[in-house]
Amino acid sequence: MKERASPVFLERRSYRQRRLMDAARLLPVLGGLLWLVPLLWPQRTGSPAPAEVEAVATSSAIVYIFGVWIVLALAALFLSLMLDGKAEAQGGRGD
Amino acid sequence: MATLNILIAVCLAYVALLFAVAFMAERAALKGRGNWLRSPWIYTLSLSIYCTAWTFYGAVGYAARSGLEFVTIYLGPTLVMIGWWWALRKMVRIGRTQRITSVADLISSRYGKSGLLAVCVTLLAVIGITPYISLQLQSVTLSFSSFAVNDPGGQSLIAGYDTALWVAVGLAMFTILFGTRNLDANERHHGVVMAIAVEAVVKLFALIAVGIFVVWGLAGGIGPMLARIDASEIGQWQMDGGRWVGLTFLSAAAFLTLPRMFQVLVVENEDERHLRTAAWAFPTYLMLMSLFVVPIAVIGLEVMPAGSNPDQFVLTVPLTQGQEGLAMLSFLGGFSSATSMVIVASIALSTMVSNHIVMPIFLRLTQGGASGPSDVRHVVILARRLSIGLVLALGYLYYKISGGGSALAAIGLVSFAGLAQLLPAMMGGIFWRGATRNGAFAGLVVGFAIWTWCLLLPGFGGGVLSSGLMEAGPWGLSWLRPHALFGIEGMDPLLHAAMWSLLLNVTVFVLVSLVSFPSPLERLQGAQFVNIFDHSDNPQSWSGGIAQSEDLMIMAQRILGPEEVQSFFQAEAARQGLAGYLPEPTPDFLARLERELSGAVGGATAHAMVAQIMGAATVSVEDLLAVADETAQMMEYSSQLEAKSNELTRTARQLRAANDKLTQLSVQKDAFLSQISHELRTPMTSIRAFSEILRDAEGLEPKDLTRYASIIHAEAIRLTRLLDDLLDLSVLENGQVNLNLRDGVLSDVISHAIAATGTDMHVMRVRRTGPASEIVLTTDHDRLAQVFINLIANAQKYCDAERPELTIDVSRRGGRVIVDFIDNGSGIPPHAQGMVFEKFYRVADRQAGGAGLGLAICREIMGRLGGTLGYLPGQGGAAFRVSLPAAQRMAAQ
Numbered sequence: 011m012k013e014r015a016s017p018v019f020l021e022r023r024s025y026r027q028r029r030l031m032d033a034a035r036l037l038p039v040l041g042g043l044l045w046l047v048p049l050l051w052p053q054r055t056g057s058p059a060p061a062e063v064e065a066v067a068t069s070s071a072i073v074y075i076f077g078v079w080i081v082l083a084l085a086a087l088f089l090s091l092m093l094d095g096k097a098e099a100q101g102g103r104g105d
Numbered sequence: 106m107a108t109l110n111i112l113i114a115v116c117l118a119y120v121a122l123l124f125a126v127a128f129m130a131e132r133a134a135l136k137g138r139g140n141w142l143r144s145p146w147i148y149t150l151s152l153s154i155y156c157t158a159w160t161f162y163g164a165v166g167y168a169a170r171s172g173l174e175f176v177t178i179y180l181g182p183t184l185v186m187i188g189w190w191w192a193l194r195k196m197v198r199i200g201r202t203q204r205i206t207s208v209a210d211l212i213s214s215r216y217g218k219s220g221l222l223a224v225c226v227t228l229l230a231v232i233g234i235t236p237y238i239s240l241q242l243q244s245v246t247l248s249f250s251s252f253a254v255n256d257p258g259g260q261s262l263i264a265g266y267d268t269a270l271w272v273a274v275g276l277a278m279f280t281i282l283f284g285t286r287n288l289d290a291n292e293r294h295h296g297v298v299m300a301i302a303v304e305a306v307v308k309l310f311a312l313i314a315v316g317i318f319v320v321w322g323l324a325g326g327i328g329p330m331l332a333r334i335d336a337s338e339i340g341q342w343q344m345d346g347g348r349w350v351g352l353t354f355l356s357a358a359a360f361l362t363l364p365r366m367f368q369v370l371v372v373e374n375e376d377e378r379h380l381r382t383a384a385w386a387f388p389t390y391l392m393l394m395s396l397f398v399v400p401i402a403v404i405g406l407e408v409m410p411a412g413s414n415p416d417q418f419v420l421t422v423p424l425t426q427g428q429e430g431l432a433m434l435s436f437l438g439g440f441s442s443a444t445s446m447v448i449v450a451s452i453a454l455s456t457m458v459s460n461h462i463v464m465p466i467f468l469r470l471t472q473g474g475a476s477g478p479s480d481v482r483h484v485v486i487l488a489r490r491l492s493i494g495l496v497l498a499l500g501y502l503y504y505k506i507s508g509g510g511s512a513l514a515a516i517g518l519v520s521f522a523g524l525a526q527l528l529p530a531m532m533g534g535i536f537w538r539g540a541t542r543n544g545a546f547a548g549l550v551v552g553f554a555i556w557t558w559c560l561l562l563p564g565f566g567g568g569v570l571s572s573g574l575m576e577a578g579p580w581g582l583s584w585l586r587p588h589a590l591f592g593i594e595g596m597d598p599l600l601h602a603a604m605w606s607l608l609l610n611v612t613v614f615v616l617v618s619l620v621s622f623p624s625p626l627e628r629l630q631g632a633q634f635v636n637i638f639d640h641s642d643n644p645q646s647w648s649g650g651i652a653q654s655e656d657l658m659i660m661a662q663r664i665l666g667p668e669e670v671q672s673f674f675q676a677e678a679a680r681q682g683l684a685g686y687l688p689e690p691t692p693d694f695l696a697r698l699e700r701e702l703s704g705a706v707g708g709a710t711a712h713a714m715v716a717q718i719m720g721a722a723t724v725s726v727e728d729l730l731a732v733a734d735e736t737a738q739m740m741e742y743s744s745q746l747e748a749k750s751n752e753l754t755r756t757a758r759q760l761r762a763a764n765d766k767l768t769q770l771s772v773q774k775d776a777f778l779s780q781i782s783h784e785l786r787t788p789m790t791s792i793r794a795f796s797e798i799l800r801d802a803e804g805l806e807p808k809d810l811t812r813y814a815s816i817i818h819a820e821a822i823r824l825t826r827l828l829d830d831l832l833d834l835s836v837l838e839n840g841q842v843n844l845n846l847r848d849g850v851l852s853d854v855i856s857h858a859i860a861a862t863g864t865d866m867h868v869m870r871v872r873r874t875g876p877a878s879e880i881v882l883t884t885d886h887d888r889l890a891q892v893f894i895n896l897i898a899n900a901q902k903y904c905d906a907e908r909p910e911l912t913i914d915v916s917r918r919g920g921r922v923i924v925d926f927i928d929n930g931s932g933i934p935p936h937a938q939g940m941v942f943e944k945f946y947r948v949a950d951r952q953a954g955g956a957g958l959g960l961a962i963c964r965e966i967m968g969r970l971g972g973t974l975g976y977l978p979g980q981g982g983a984a985f986r987v988s989l990p991a992a993q994r995m996a997a998q
Binding site: 031034035037038039041042045046048049051065066067068069070071072075076079080082083084085086087089090093 | 172173176180183184185186187188189190191331332334335337339340341342343344346349350353381382384385388389392396399
């Protein structure tokens with residue numbers, strides 16, 4: 011039904027909008043994955059307990075976590091500027 | 106003492122400022138000058154009520170205890186916010202189109218406007234949020250006492266007054282004043298939102314100011330700060346992976362389900378486009394809020410004496426460094442965080458309590474809204490005000506009873522885990538059409554029960570459950586121990602409870618949804634919620650019924666107020682083209698009225714009230730049509746497919762027919778070619794043979810010479826005639842013939858034809874009958890004569906009667922002129938009758954020297970002249986009928 015409601019091929023502009031919507035949907039997934047990365051860092055008390063490996067310093071962790079944060083905010087800013095209102099109206103129909 | 110007095114003065118001045126801001130914002134909105142109130146920035150700032158005093162004070166304490174784990178509380182909302190395209194956009198659209206007033210209203214509306222579900226969600230929210238409110242009261246009290254530590258007089262002052270009580274009373278007043286000004290929850294609380302936005306700026310500014318003071322004032326810059334962080338107790342990355350993921354998830358869930366977040370995210374939303382600004386601005390706000398938490402915690406751990414409460418570092422670090430002004434600012438930040446949260450949470454909770462608990466009870470007691478003397482409007486407002494008082498009183502009581510939990514953050518997380526139980530019903534409701542009321546209810550009850558058992562009761566005031574119960578489980582059932590469900594021990598209690606409650610909640614929700622069957626209203630609402638972007642304009646429709654518009658008006662006036670209702674009804678009547686105040690109770694009008702009402706009393710109540718007047722809570726035919734929408738579309742689609750396939754079949758058939766015809770034409774062409782070459786060859790053969798005799802034979806008799814020459818001549822003439830005929834035929838067939846139209850009498854043409862054939866009356870008698878001389882034709886007389894000549898000549902050639910006779914009969918019949926040529930011969934045998942008009946057909950064995958093209962040419966000519974030529978059987982001989990349109994005669998006159 012959705013296939014019927016929307017044409018198979020779109021104009022270049024609508025096509026671009028659809029891909030931006032895809033990006034908007036994927037952004038939180040990317041953010042979630044990036045923020046899972048710290049769990050892989052070596053820990054003193056972690057189950058692998060690599061005694062010889064130095065645990066990551068909190069300052070590095072802060073730089074990483076807040077760096078990801080800033081990148082995500084900038085990406086969201088970019089997407090919110092690029093996605094136009096008309097596309098939003100059609101967005102729910104899916105693609 | 107001086108410090109504390111100044112503090113109290115500043116605090117009161119700040120509150121006065123907030124009152125003024127709220128008041129001015131209300132005034133501006135009232136006068137229509139409130140465009141700036143509707144900016145996306147105000148919206149984004151109002152979202153900051155997520156950052157409560159828990160955030161402001163608690164995050165630093167949290168960081169001092171567990172390092173970077175505190176940040177998970179902000180990561181969840183950040184992910185939800187930048188993923189606005191998934192859920193928030195849909196929730197906001199649903200909230201706006203369905204006039205949703207609260208999270209309970211959302212869930213109850215989705216599941217068929219179920220009152221039971223609304224009550225259930227409301228209770229869960231009240232139970233979940235009350236500790237949270239008490240947490241805010243506690244933090245304000247604590248911050249007051251932090252100031253009083255160095256001030257013995259102040260301490261006695263603090264001891265003499267119950268700060269928490271005064272704060273609670275003050276907040277209740279503010280909330281009642283600005284939060285219940287409008288009855289319609291969908292009319293935005295501009296004053297409240299504006300005050301919250303101001304508080305959001307104050308708390309961000311305060312925290313950043315303290316952070317800057319700590320980093321650049323105490324630590325000496327970013328580099329030394331980072332070094333000191335690494336050197337501190339929390340200087341190394343240590344994280345429980347389960348808590349990291351679990352808390353991020355819980356905070357994300359709570360961001361969506363917390364009543365106060367729903368209030369600012371959805372209910373107070375002015376414009377869907379504000380979301381796109383908030384999508385990046387709010388994560389930035391959260392990032393800034395948490396940026397300086399670790400530095401403050403680290404410096405606090407360094408400079409503060411051991412054993413001091415890390416939850417108060419934001420205040421106490423500037424205080425111990427002699428920065429009274431900064432500490433004051435910091436206090437205002439914390440105060441802002443606490444008050445804004447309490448205000449919005451109590452508005453949200455009071456809306457839920459009054460709409461889903463008080464109003465239904467009241468309506469039941471007074472036997473419905475249409476009758477009874479009381480003014481429902483006042484009842485609603487009163488209910489809401491009482492609910493606000495009740496919520497704050499509960500918060501205060503909890504604070505008193507629990508005696509103030511040691512770690513602020515723990516209470517917050519318990520609350521988060523409780524509210525997260527709404528997530529399955531909510532997300533399932535807006536993304537899954539199969540979710541049913543029973544499923545949602547069962548899931549909620551299960552999740553709520555587990556949360557209460559495993560998290561709320563053990564934590565309540567240091568544990569209301571006896572240690573024996575905790576150790577051995579109820580009735581000795583060890584697998585029911587609150588911290589070790591199903592015998593799985595050693596988990597973090599919070600994660601344990603959250604995991605089991607949500608897991609079983611989702612499982613039960615899905616299973617019950619799968620096996621139960623929803624009511625029509627539920628299915629309708631489900632379709633509208635899930636496909637909100639497809640049809641977001643018409644949420645509900647009523648039809649039929651014998652609703653009296655007057656009754657509706659009486660009922661609506663009690664709720665919305667007379668002026669508004671009268672203008673609404675008048676506008677509706679005008680829309681229907683009626684004068685006066687009473688429109689026809691059409692489905693459209695009833696749907697709009699219900700939506701207006703639901704803004705005031707919630708969807709379920711509004712539905713019930715209109716239903717009471719309508720006679721029954723019916724689902725109209727139109728509703729069912731909406732449910733059947735998908736089916737209809739599918740059927741339409743399949744019928745289109747069918748039509749398309751039929752068309753294809755038809756085209757294929759046509760193609761096949763065209764192919765057959767082409768094959769046939771090809772065969773005809775071959776036959777024609779072989780025929781014509783045969784026809785050409787016969788005279789050529791005899792010409793060649795006789796000319797060879799003339800050339801080679803010697804001593805021929807002159808008589809023979811003449812005879813042979815005559816044969817050659819005759820054959821050449823025959824050949825010429827054949828070629829003429831072929832040429833004539835091809836010209837006619839190609840339509841290239843030029844007709845020489847003129848007027849003339851039919852009898853002249855016939856006479857001309859008879860004369861041209863040189864018919865000897867002795868050989869064949871020609872009889873002419875009919876009014877030929879009266880008929881004037883406008884046609885090509887030469888061509889017509891050619892046809893007649895051919896027919897007469899044929900009669901001469903083929904009539905085998907003893908005394909041949911040809912009758913030419915002219916008549917007029919039905920607007921046509923008919924000329925019959927009938928001879929008295931044996932006629933044409935039936936099998937040949939259809940063939941005589943074909944090219945090269947000759948009635949076989951008779952040698953008459955024709956090429957067999959005459960009749961074919963005649964038929965072509967008649968076609969060009971607009972007439973027909975056909976064989977007329979059953980006339981006692983060969984009979985041909987020429988028919989011409991008489992209109993040409995008329996045209997001539």
